[in-house]
Amino acid sequence: MSERVRRAALDALERLDLGPVPAAARALAPRVRDGGLLQTFGAGHSQLLALEGFYRAGGPAWLRPLVDDRLSPTHGFAVTTYERSEGLGRELAARLGPLDSLLVVSTSGRNAVPVELAEAAAAAGLLTIAITTRGPGNRLAPAVAHVLDAGVPTGDAAVEVGTARMGPLSTVVGGVLLHGLLAETEAVLGAGSVLVSNNLEGGDVHNRALLERYPHLLGLT
DSSP, X not given: OHHHHHHHHHHHHHHOOOTTHHHHHHHHHHHHHTTOOEEEEESTTHHHHHHHTSSOTTOBTTEEEOOOGGGOGGGXXXXXXXXXXXXXXXXXXXXXXXXXXXXXXXXXXXSHHHHHHHHHHHHTTOEEEEEEOOOTTOOSGGGSSEEEEOOOOTTSEEEEETTEEEEEOHHHHHHHHHHHHHHHHXXXXXXXXXXXXXXXXXXXXXXXXXXXXXXXXXXXX
């Protein structure tokens, strides 16, 4: 069974279309250069990807997760209620800066909060990007300027185990799309805004300079 999970993940990565990533990076880089942040958002387990690039070795200093505790996967079933709540996405959009860009992660692209947030950001003139899977009922893809298609199966889980399906793929595939976008953007910028491990020789000194430039790295409030 574990081999089937491994094979499903590898197959999903082999099918992954990275073609749209450079264009999204080229659109994002000038906004970062002008002082904007890339704010990343996800609800439920998509929040894992929103947090993935924040304050970590090999991650850019210009990424800031847009986090709302009500949408944490630690709340279980309550997350489903909140991510379908009308108005919450527009509420969260008020936390975006005028120079920022927004990356929304939502596998289905159906729930109200990610769609509303993307629509509000686009209406405010912000660059919008989504990691999602195109398909019937996806409302997020048409709302953003750049779509990075995860291409995961309907329902996300990929491997049959008895009468159930397990092995969700969105986190694995989404991580590749996310870090591909971040690396491509930093390559365009050439600005040296990448954090390193604090456990490397000189790591503390290197990162301290970025903390001074990007104070949100001191902690999310």
